Amino acid sequence: MLAVLPQLIVSGIATGMLYALIALSVTVGYRATTVVNFGHGDLVMAGAYATFVFVGSGLPFAPALILALASLFLFGVLTQRVFMQPIINGPHLSLAMMALAIGYAVRGGARLEWGSEVVILGRPYDQGAFMVGSVVLTMDDLVISGFVVALLLTLAIVFHITPIGRLIQAVFQSQRGAALVGLNVHAFHGMMWGAGAALGAAGGVLLGLLVPLSPDLGVYTLIRGFAAMTLGGFGSPFGAVVGGIVLGMMEKLLGFYVSTVFIDITAYLVTILVLLIRPSGLFGQRATVRI
Amino acid sequence: MADAPKSAAPATKAPPAWRQRRYLFWLIPLLLLPLPFYLGQYKQYVVNLILVYVPVGVGFNIVVGNLGLLAFSNVAFFGIGAYTSGVLALKLGWPWWATILPAGLMGGLVGCIAGVPALRGVRLFYLAIMTLAFGELLRWVYIRWVPVTGGSFGMSVPKASINVFGWPLPTEGDKFYAFLFLAVLMVVLTDRLLRSRFGRAFMAIKGNEQAAAAMGIPTDRYILLAFAWGGFVVGVGGSMYAALVGHVTPIAFDLAELILEFAVVMVGGLGSLVGSVLGAAIITAAPEFFREWPGFQEMLFGVLIVLVILFLPRGVASLLARVHPIFIDRYYRD
Numbered sequence: 001m002l003a004v005l006p007q008l009i010v011s012g013i014a015t016g017m018l019y020a021l022i023a024l025s026v027t028v029g030y031r032a033t034t035v036v037n038f039g040h041g042d043l044v045m046a047g048a049y050a051t052f053v054f055v056g057s058g059l060p061f062a063p064a065l066i067l068a069l070a071s072l073f074l075f076g077v078l079t080q081r082v083f084m085q086p087i088i089n090g091p092h093l094s095l096a097m098m099a100l101a102i103g104y105a106v107r108g109g110a111r112l113e114w115g116s117e118v119v120i121l122g123r124p125y126d127q128g129a130f131m132v133g134s135v136v137l138t139m140d141d142l143v144i145s146g147f148v149v150a151l152l153l154t155l156a157i158v159f160h161i162t163p164i165g166r167l168i169q170a171v172f173q174s175q176r177g178a179a180l181v182g183l184n185v186h187a188f189h190g191m192m193w194g195a196g197a198a199l200g201a202a203g204g205v206l207l208g209l210l211v212p213l214s215p216d217l218g219v220y221t222l223i224r225g226f227a228a229m230t231l232g233g234f235g236s237p238f239g240a241v242v243g244g245i246v247l248g249m250m251e252k253l254l255g256f257y258v259s260t261v262f263i264d265i266t267a268y269l270v271t272i273l274v275l276l277i278r279p280s281g282l283f284g285q286r287a288t289v290r291i
Numbered sequence: 292m293a294d295a296p297k298s299a300a301p302a303t304k305a306p307p308a309w310r311q312r313r314y315l316f317w318l319i320p321l322l323l324l325p326l327p328f329y330l331g332q333y334k335q336y337v338v339n340l341i342l343v344y345v346p347v348g349v350g351f352n353i354v355v356g357n358l359g360l361l362a363f364s365n366v367a368f369f370g371i372g373a374y375t376s377g378v379l380a381l382k383l384g385w386p387w388w389a390t391i392l393p394a395g396l397m398g399g400l401v402g403c404i405a406g407v408p409a410l411r412g413v414r415l416f417y418l419a420i421m422t423l424a425f426g427e428l429l430r431w432v433y434i435r436w437v438p439v440t441g442g443s444f445g446m447s448v449p450k451a452s453i454n455v456f457g458w459p460l461p462t463e464g465d466k467f468y469a470f471l472f473l474a475v476l477m478v479v480l481t482d483r484l485l486r487s488r489f490g491r492a493f494m495a496i497k498g499n500e501q502a503a504a505a506m507g508i509p510t511d512r513y514i515l516l517a518f519a520w521g522g523f524v525v526g527v528g529g530s531m532y533a534a535l536v537g538h539v540t541p542i543a544f545d546l547a548e549l550i551l552e553f554a555v556v557m558v559g560g561l562g563s564l565v566g567s568v569l570g571a572a573i574i575t576a577a578p579e580f581f582r583e584w585p586g587f588q589e590m591l592f593g594v595l596i597v598l599v600i601l602f603l604p605r606g607v608a609s610l611l612a613r614v615h616p617i618f619i620d621r622y623y624r625d
Contacts, residue, residue, distance in 0.1 A: 036416040083597060092415050093361055094600050097557060101600070104550055105593025111586030215586070219546055223427060226420045234417070265431055271424035275413050 001257070006135050008252045014141035016248020017148040018206055022225030023232065023240035024155070025199035029076075031172050031235055032192030035084065035095045039103020040200050040225070041218030046106055047072050047201020048208035048217060049114065052121050061124035065205055069198045076197025077190040084193070085186060110215040121208035144206050151202065152241060159237070168192070172235075227267035230274045233284020242282060312617060320475050327464030335463035336535070337579050342470040343531045344575040346477040348555040348567035350398075350524030356562030357485065357623060358517045359497035361415055364405040364422035365552050367429045368398040368522040370544035372529020377539040378439055380452040387448070388455045391473070391530045398526015399519045401429070406518030410511050426549070433541040445540030453534050460534075470531055477524050482564055484520060493517055494623065497562075547589070551578070554592045558599050560606025562623035569607050 022044060029037050037043075050071055054064035079102050087094050128139045159165035170178045171188055179185045204218060211217070224247065232243025247270060254262035274281055327335055351365040372394040379390040408421050433440045440446065453460050460466045484490060492513045495503035504510045533539050551574065559570020574592075581588040599606060611618040 036419070038419070083601070087600060090604070091359070093355060093359070093561070094604065096361060096416070096419060097553060097596055098600050100550065100553070101593045101596035103593075105590045105597070108586045108589025108591070108593060111589060112584060113586070115586050223424065227424070230417075230420065261435065265428060268424040268428040268431070272408075272421055272428070275408060275417055275421045276411060279411075279413060279417065 003134065004256065006133070008256055009249055010135050010137065011141065012249030012252035013245055014138075014145055014248070015251065016228075016245035017145050018203060018221075018244075019224050019228045019247050020241040020244025021148050021151065021203040021206070022200060022221055023228035023244045024152070024237055025196045025203060026222075026225055026229060027196075027235060027237050027240045028199060029193050029196030031168060031237070032196075033080070033084070033088070033189045034172070035088070035099065037103075037193070037196065038096050038100040038222075039106070040099070040196070041220075041222030042103030042106045042110075043072060043076065043197045044200045044204035044207070044218035044221055045110060045213070045215060046075070046218075047198075047204035048121060048213050049110055049119070050201065051205050051208065052119055052213060055121070065202075068205065069201050072201035073194040073198040076194035080190045080193035081186070085189065088189070107215050107219075114213070115215060119213040121205070121213060123209050140210060143209070147202075147206060151199070155237070223271075224267045227271045229281075230271050231281055233281030236281075236283040239281055239283035315617070320471055323471060324468075327462075327467050330464075332463050335467060337576055339463055339466055339470050339535050340579070341572050341575045342467070342474045343528055343535055344552075344555055344571035345474040345568050346524045346528035346531070347552055348559060348571045349477055349481050349564065350521040350526075350528065351552055352556050352559075352562060352564070352567045353481065353485075353493070353517050353521040353524075355556055356560075356566075357490065357493045357497065358514065359562075360409060360514070360517075361419040362405065362409070362422045362518070363419050363549060364401075364426050365521075365525055366544045366546075366549045367405060367422075367426040368401055368525035369529045369532070369548070369552070370426075370429060370433065370541075371401045372398045372526030373533040373539045373543070374433060374440060374529075375526070376530040376533040377446050377448050380448050380533075381446050382439070385452065386455075386457070387453045387460075387530075387534050388469075391527055394530035394533075395523040395527040398529060399523035401526075402518040402520075402522020403515060405522070406515045409514050409518070426544075427546075430541050430544055433544070440541075441539075443541055445538055445543075448533050448537050448539065450537065453537075466535060470535070473527060473531060477527060478564060478568065481520070481524060485564065489513065489516065550589075550592060551575075554596055557596050558606055560608030560620075561604075563606065563608040563620045565611065565618050565620070566606045566608030569611075573607065 022040075025044075026037060026040050029035070029040070047068055050068035051061075051064050054067045055061060059067070083098055083102060084095065087098060123140075123143075125139060125143060130137045159168065167178075167183065167188065170181075170183065171185055175185050178188075200218075203221070207217060207221060225244070228244035228247045229240050230243070231247055232239025232241070247267065250270070251263050251266045254266055326338060330338065347365070347369055350368065354360055354362050354365075375394040375397040376387065376390040379385040379393060380387055405422055405425055409418055413421055434443050436442075450461075451459070453466070455469055460469060485493070492503070492508050492510075495506065495508055496510050496513060500510055532543075536543075555570035555574045556567065557570070558574055559568070560566025577591065578588050581591070603609060605612075608618060608620070612620075
């Protein structure tokens with residue numbers, strides 16, 4: 001039983017990287033606007049389909065990927081400015097429903113166009129596997145982990161070394177204060193919402209390498225992304241990444257050593273238990289109000 | 292307007308006449324009574340489906356509208372109601388009418404469970420994500436607990452069990468009367484609840500929870516009660532759904548169903564009893580018209596919710612409230 005442990009951890013990390021990316025993409029939008037994008041899963045799905053469309057139009061994979069991320073970035077900026085910004089001071093329910101409804105409309109569009117056919121994105125590399133000791137490493141694991149790590153490093157540099165990081169922190173702490181010192185908070189909201197959408201789209205493309213595309217691709221990924229965010233601590237980018245990787249490993253370990261049912265329900269249980277027992281997660285701030 | 296002396300009556304007289312004329316609302320079910328004589332089986336089925344969604348919308352609106360909590364667990368109450376009726380009818384051979392109350396009680400129990408995180412101080416997006424996970428967990432139970440629920444294929448509710456005190460309901464028209472009675476009962480009971488001190492407490496909690504607690508309102512108890520009553524009403528709706536469709540499957544209680552129920556509440560009008568009923572009438576019929584293009588229905592709901600949030604935040608009910616003050620909700624403040 002213990003002999004498979006390294007294998008489980010390795011494939012758990014590879015899956016967890018995907019969750020980490022989705023969780024991080026939601027966190028980016030949340031930290032900028034303090035709104036959780038409940039329609040984010042559909043942007044994840046849209047990213048995969050957009051890449052499929054650009055590849056289908058004859059482009060090589062890499063430019064198609066970049067074009068898809070750019071279009072999702074634009075879509076994110078536009079929807080934030082046109083639909084979210086007018087109600088940004090309204091009740092939370094309206095904000096949550098607005099994001100959900102936009103995502104739902106996107107999903108409907110995808111279903112209308114591709115709902116009845118099987119769409120496969122296809123890998124732009126050869127599917128292979130290597131043996132490292134007793135552990136099998138697939139090419140998919142390597143590509144996904146490598147891509148996510150590269151993306152995380154870029155983000156870490158952007159957030160910690162360039163002034164953008166301080167900008168984000170300023171707006172997250174006090175929007176009014178940030179506006180007072182001359183930051184264009186509205187434009188910033190739009191840009192970060194777009195950045196979240198583009199990151200999510202990248203997650204969708206990686207997911208599309210593994211499974212056939214469907215309009216419902218993003219929804220259940222998003223629930224896992226939420227679980228990762230909750231586990232790591234809401235609003236903490238570092239927590240989102242760690243939470244994603246831990247969640248990925250937990251699914252594999254519990255699924256193998258306890259019961260296969262845990263592959264399906266670990267995310268739900270983690271969400272519920274963490275919020276009940278330690279709402280701030282591993283690295284987050286307080287999540288509850290005490291009356 | 293000098294030649295209109297009738298309208299010059301003193302405006303300060305309380306209570307205004309329209310408040311006493313609320314019994315006029317009873318005309319709506321009365322006028323609906325002869326409907327089965329005019330409609331075919333299919334159209335009657337759509338009307339029955341609307342009646343199913345009346346309690347679903349009413350129960351959802353209590354938690355989301357009147358209490359203002361971001362809870363995504365309504366589908367869980369709906370599903371548990373339908374499954375309770377289904378299991379009692381199929382496995383234990385109960386007649387349908389006897390399963391309505393247990394279905395409602397199970398809905399209320401699940402409502403209490405879903406309300407527990409709210410008591411622990413979980414709010415806003417945290418509560419939304421948590422209740423979402425709870426609903427999905429319950430749906431997973433329906434899929435996996437095959438001996439009881441029939442797994443992903445679901446279970447059929449025996450036709451013979453669909454009766455009221457032994458009186459069978461073979462056609463859609465017969466079901467209509469049972470459903471109309473239940474829907475009206477749920478609306479009237481909820482109306483009573485919202486007009487009592489409970490409704491006023493909900494209003495206070497929605498307005499400012501800390502202030503309500505400081506005023507001495509036991510907010511915990513009222514939040515739990517709102518979840519329990521909302522769950523009960525939606526559970527009864529689930530029982531009606533089981534009788535109407537005759538087949539209970541896990542797929543009927545997925546996230547798409549959640550958005551349908553949100554659309555009922557948002558388009559009808561948040562925190563409005565009239566709105567819940569209107570929303571059920573407007574939204575529920577839509578999927579029946581767009582069966583051939585499933586994606587189109589999702590797009591339509593998405594766009595509809597976006598438009599309502601942007602331009603009509605209090606839903607269609609607020610349009611009616613402009614026409615006549617009888618439609619104004621006294622137990623809801625923005």
